[in-house]
Amino acid sequence: MAAVTIYDVAARAGVSIKTVSRVMNNEPNVRPAMRERVLDAANALDYSPNLSARSLAGSRSFVIAVFVDAALTIDHWRSERGADYLSRIQLGATLQCRDAGYHLLIELIDHDAPRVRQEVAALLAALKPDGVILTPPSSDNEIVLELLDKANTPFVRLGPERPDGIGPRVHMDDFAAAREVTEHLAALGHRRIGFIVGEPRYGASQARRAGYLAAMEGLNLPVSDNWVRQGDFTFQSGLEAAKVLLALPERPTAIFASNDDMALGCLAAAAEAGVMVPGDVSVAGFDDSPSARFSRPQLTTVRQPVAEMASLATRLLISGVIKGSASRGQVVDELLAFELIRRASTALPPAP
Amino acid sequence: MAAVTIYDVAARAGVSIKTVSRVMNNEPNVRPAMRERVLDAANALDYSPNLSARSLAGSRSFVIAVFVDAALTIDHWRSERGADYLSRIQLGATLQCRDAGYHLLIELIDHDAPRVRQEVAALLAALKPDGVILTPPSSDNEIVLELLDKANTPFVRLGPERPDGIGPRVHMDDFAAAREVTEHLAALGHRRIGFIVGEPRYGASQARRAGYLAAMEGLNLPVSDNWVRQGDFTFQSGLEAAKVLLALPERPTAIFASNDDMALGCLAAAAEAGVMVPGDVSVAGFDDSPSARFSRPQLTTVRQPVAEMASLATRLLISGVIKGSASRGQVVDELLAFELIRRASTALPPAP
DNA sequence: ATGAAAGCGCTAACAG
DNA sequence: CTGTTAGCGCTTTCAT
Numbered sequence: 001m002a003a004v005t006i007y008d009v010a011a012r013a014g015v016s017i018k019t020v021s022r023v024m025n026n027e028p029n030v031r032p033a034m035r036e037r038v039l040d041a042a043n044a045l046d047y048s049p050n051l052s053a054r055s056l057a058g059s060r061s062f063v064i065a066v067f068v069d070a071a072l073t074i075d076h077w078r079s080e081r082g083a084d085y086l087s088r089i090q091l092g093a094t095l096q097c098r099d100a101g102y103h104l105l106i107e108l109i110d111h112d113a114p115r116v117r118q119e120v121a122a123l124l125a126a127l128k129p130d131g132v133i134l135t136p137p138s139s140d141n142e143i144v145l146e147l148l149d150k151a152n153t154p155f156v157r158l159g160p161e162r163p164d165g166i167g168p169r170v171h172m173d174d175f176a177a178a179r180e181v182t183e184h185l186a187a188l189g190h191r192r193i194g195f196i197v198g199e200p201r202y203g204a205s206q207a208r209r210a211g212y213l214a215a216m217e218g219l220n221l222p223v224s225d226n227w228v229r230q231g232d233f234t235f236q237s238g239l240e241a242a243k244v245l246l247a248l249p250e251r252p253t254a255i256f257a258s259n260d261d262m263a264l265g266c267l268a269a270a271a272e273a274g275v276m277v278p279g280d281v282s283v284a285g286f287d288d289s290p291s292a293r294f295s296r297p298q299l300t301t302v303r304q305p306v307a308e309m310a311s312l313a314t315r316l317l318i319s320g321v322i323k324g325s326a327s328r329g330q331v332v333d334e335l336l337a338f339e340l341i342r343r344a345s346t347a348l349p350p351a352p
Numbered sequence: 353m354a355a356v357t358i359y360d361v362a363a364r365a366g367v368s369i370k371t372v373s374r375v376m377n378n379e380p381n382v383r384p385a386m387r388e389r390v391l392d393a394a395n396a397l398d399y400s401p402n403l404s405a406r407s408l409a410g411s412r413s414f415v416i417a418v419f420v421d422a423a424l425t426i427d428h429w430r431s432e433r434g435a436d437y438l439s440r441i442q443l444g445a446t447l448q449c450r451d452a453g454y455h456l457l458i459e460l461i462d463h464d465a466p467r468v469r470q471e472v473a474a475l476l477a478a479l480k481p482d483g484v485i486l487t488p489p490s491s492d493n494e495i496v497l498e499l500l501d502k503a504n505t506p507f508v509r510l511g512p513e514r515p516d517g518i519g520p521r522v523h524m525d526d527f528a529a530a531r532e533v534t535e536h537l538a539a540l541g542h543r544r545i546g547f548i549v550g551e552p553r554y555g556a557s558q559a560r561r562a563g564y565l566a567a568m569e570g571l572n573l574p575v576s577d578n579w580v581r582q583g584d585f586t587f588q589s590g591l592e593a594a595k596v597l598l599a600l601p602e603r604p605t606a607i608f609a610s611n612d613d614m615a616l617g618c619l620a621a622a623a624e625a626g627v628m629v630p631g632d633v634s635v636a637g638f639d640d641s642p643s644a645r646f647s648r649p650q651l652t653t654v655r656q657p658v659a660e661m662a663s664l665a666t667r668l669l670i671s672g673v674i675k676g677s678a679s680r681g682q683v684v685d686e687l688l689a690f691e692l693i694r695r696a697s698t699a700l701p702p703a704p
Numbered sequence: 705a706t707g708a709a710a711g712c713g714c715t716a717a718c719a720g
Numbered sequence: 721c722t723g724t725t726a727g728c729g730c731t732t733t734c735a736t
Contacts, residue, residue: 003477005729016707021731029705046470048477052413053729055404056712060731077443077659080436080642087439090458091429098460103479105455108446118398125355125400127455290432294646307429357713368723373715381721405713408728412715 004045013041024049051103055128062102064317065129066093066310067120067138070108081261084289085135085306089158092310093133100318105129109138117143124151131317133310136161137201139169152324156313156332160204168322168332170309174204177302177338178211178256179218181284184300184340185254186219190282190349194227194252196241196262202233208258208286227252231262238265246273246281253281253349260285260292263299267345278347288341297344305336312336356397365393376401403455407480414454416669417481418445418662419472419490422460433613436641437487437658441510444662445485452670457481461490469495476503483669485662488513489553491521504676508665508684512556520674520684522665526556529654529690530563530608531570533636536652536692537606538571542634542701546579546604548593548614554585560610560638579604583614590617598625598633605633605701612637612644615651619697630699640693649696657688664688 006024010017015038022030023038030038041047055061066089076083090104097104107123110116124132124147132155138144139157145166148155159171185193195212198205209228216223226248229241238257242265245252257263263285270277277283277297285292285301292299312334316322322332358376362369367390374382375390382390393399407413418441428435442456449456459475462468476484476499484507490496491509497518500507511523537545547564550557561580568575578600581593590609594617597604609615615637622629629635629649637644640655664686668674674684 003729007729017730018707018732019705022706025731031705034705046473046477048474050408050480050729051478052404052407052480053712054731056402056408056714057729057731058712061404074443074447077439080439083435083439084432087429087432087435091426094458094460095426103457103459105457106442106446107455108450121398122400125398126403128402128404291642291646294643296648355713359713369714370716370723371721374722377715383721386721402713405728406715408712408730409714410716410728 003050004047006047006049008045009038009041009047012045013038061128061130063105063127063129064093064097064102064131064133064314065105065107065123065127066090066133066135067107067109067144068135069111069138071111072137073108081289081291085287088306089133089135089310092307092312093314096311096314096318102130102314102318104314109144111138111141116141117147120144120147121151124148124153129153131155131314131322133313133317134158136203140165140203149325154317154320154322154324156316156322158309158313160202160207162203168316170313170316170332170334170336172304172309172336172338174207175211175214177286177304177340178208178258179215180211180340181256181286181300181302182212182215183219184342185256185282185284185346186215186221188254188282188346188348190252190254191221192227192250192252192254193221194229194245194255196229196231196238196245196255196257196266198258198262199232200230205258212256231258231265233259233261235261235265235268238262239269240265242266242269243273246270246275251281254284254346255281256284258286260287260289260299260301263301263345264291264295267295267297267299278345280350282346282349284346292341292343295345300343300346301341303339303341305338308336355402356399358399358401360397361390361393361399364397365390413480413482415457415479415481416445416449416454416483416485416666417457417459417475417479418442418485418487419459419461419496420487421463421490423463424489425460433641433643437639440658441485441487441662444659444664445666448663448666448670454482454666454670456666461496463490463493468493469499472496472499473503476500476505481505483507483666483674485665485669486510488555492517492555501677506669506674506676508668508674510661510665512554512559514555520668522661522668522684522686522688524656524661524688524690526559527563527566529638529656529692530560530610531567532563532692533608533638533652533654534564534567535571536694537608537634537636537698538567538573540606540634540698540700542604542606543573544579544602544604544606545573546581546597546607548581548583548590548607548609548618550610550614551584552582557610564608583610583617585611585613587613587617587620590614591621592617594618594621595625598622598627603633606636606698607633608636610638612639612641612651612653615653615697616643616647619647619649619651630697632702634698634701636698644693644695647697652695652698653693655691655693657690660688
């Protein structure tokens with residue numbers, strides 16, 4: 001059962017291995033008749049080129065790697081909640097890879113361990129991936145960006161993330177999305193709108209807060225420092241922040257949490273406090289996670305085009321549009337549209 | 353920026369490349385002092401062996417592949433519900449791989465397309481993975497099993513699945529679990545217990561039904577054909593089956609659905625029909641999916657040790673306990689424990 | 705348009 | 721214990 005190699009195909013087709021190689025790689029300079037003959041031989045033998053050999057000899061590995069934060073991802077997997085972000089990435093990226101004969105590798109990286117440098121360098125040296133997709137917060141990790149650049153490995157930074165830093169980005173406009181949520185609440189008649197900030201390590205957290213503040217200012221609505229609470233994207237932090245907000249003497253009639261998990265925490269806090277949602281207070285989230293639809297009431301939130309971003313990133317990488325450090329001059333900055341999803345958790349404020 | 357190779361390390365350490373190879377692979381027959389010197393050189397140069405070269409030259413590829421059904425997985429990803437099974441697999445398998453310097457590849461395979469044979473053969477030829485983890489329903493696909501065996505690729509069949517067929521298995525006892533759920537309902541006082549069967553293509557479906565029937569018989573409880581409805585593991589099928597069950601003249605006081613999605617369908621059907629859960633009818637599911645905890649009331653269900661199964665399978669593969677077709681004689685059959693999770697959806701039957 | 709030769713970076717099978 | 725010599729299966733480069 002020795003594996004069938006390019007030599008077997010060449011022998012059967014009566015050509016040189018180079019010709020077989022040409023055919024397998026769709027290179028030019030092969031007469032149609034010849035190509036046909038080689039293809040027939042390959043089919044008859046069930047030939048499939050060995051990836052390692054191709055990768056070793058050539059410049060392509062047919063592997064796209066996705067770098068995700070280890071601690072975060074494991075946490076999400078363990079909690080069986082929130083693994084949703086990675087699932088969407090996998091959906092978008094895997095399908096593209098499949099169509100192009102590529103393989104997708106999810107790699108956990110210890111985003112802020114002292115050994116990131118070594119870990120990532122080793123990964124790149126060992127795998128030599130044809131492209132890397134960076135997810136937040138690695139999209140903003142300068143060490144990672146530097147190593148990718150040095151290794152001349154094409155990569156795409158998946159947003160949201162800080163606008164600075166090198167490299168191609170595929171992202172969405174968190175600022176605009178947060179502004180739109182806030183304006184939606186204002187349009188319903190809310191004037192006292194509370195906000196729960198996300199984990200500060202994420203670029204998205206700042207962007208969303210800025211969007212909220214910009215909307216409030218644009219609408220000439222007052223913003224009290226008391227109404228802006230710090231959270232960290234967890235259910236628990238949302239619950240605690242909401243507790244404080246709901247206990248305020250002049251409490252907000254609406255709370256906008258920077259993500260769905262925290263918004264669910266708000267719902268829980270409201271239930272505990274005997275406050276009706278949306279009767280007494282409206283709650284909006286961000287992400288459109290699956291749980292946003294299982295909650296009672298269902299959450300008004302923002303759908304992020306995560307699968308679409310991953311899909312686009314993968315296509316850019318595979319197509320060769322992005323070419324490693326060679327493309328540093330060239331700017332790739334794709335902005336994808338979000339969508340405000342209005343559900344039952346936001347409604348008119350209570351009559352005064 | 354040429355990549356650093358084994359020659360660079362050998363030169364710096366003043367030894368032959370073979371010695372470097374020995375050190376990198378933890379082979380014996382290297383004096384500690386020598387090993388130290390090589391390690392120092394490797395570190396100084398940030399050397400990391402090229403995976404493709406190792407794979408091409410040697411017998412190991414440091415890749416473990418997980419075969420999942422394409423249609424099913426894409427569907428789960430799209431619906432953003434149920435992707436949970438794959439997430440748990442990834443949790444268990446990825447962590448083990450990471451610890452051992454292996455990489456995990458999730459491969460979608462078109463389980464019942466005419467081209468499975470070619471698709472899987474190509475995958476094995478191209479990747480030469482050190483091991484393959486088969487998930488249901490691929491665990492039962494004879495073509496896949498045959499190809500794996502022929503390619504001499506070690507593999508583990510993740511259960512539940514049919515007991516027949518070759519190869520090592522890591523699974524849980526669906527029969528016993530279903531029996532336990534049924535007995536739990538009976539212990540609460542239920543005598544008329546309905547059952548919703550799962551998608552027939554899954555071995556688990558039969559096993560769970562058998563467990564239900566065995567429990568009923570063992571308890572001398574009547575089983576009416578009317579109480580056993582066919583479903584297909586979807587919410588919708590659970591909803592429809594439950595509608596029928598609830599409309600029965602002498603309707604069951606408890607419904608045991610073969611998975612959580614269908615159980616959620618039951619909850620929806622009950623709500624529609626104005627039937628209280630668990631006041632009027634108890635509902636139990638199977639899987640302990642995340643949504644089982646978001647539902648109202650929360651579902652009584654069975655927790656499957658999916659991550660543990662994947663973790664064990666990965667360890668078996670990496671450790672070399674399972675050795676491809678060479679091990680066909682040797683029986684590996686690991687049975688992992690499930691857990692009945694009692695939540696609010698099951699309670700005493702209504703007073704007659 | 706096709707082919708021959710020379711590696712890619714590593715491990716395997718021997719030699720010493 | 722350490723080193724030498726061949727490949728692994730493919731792509732590259734350079735002839736033809």
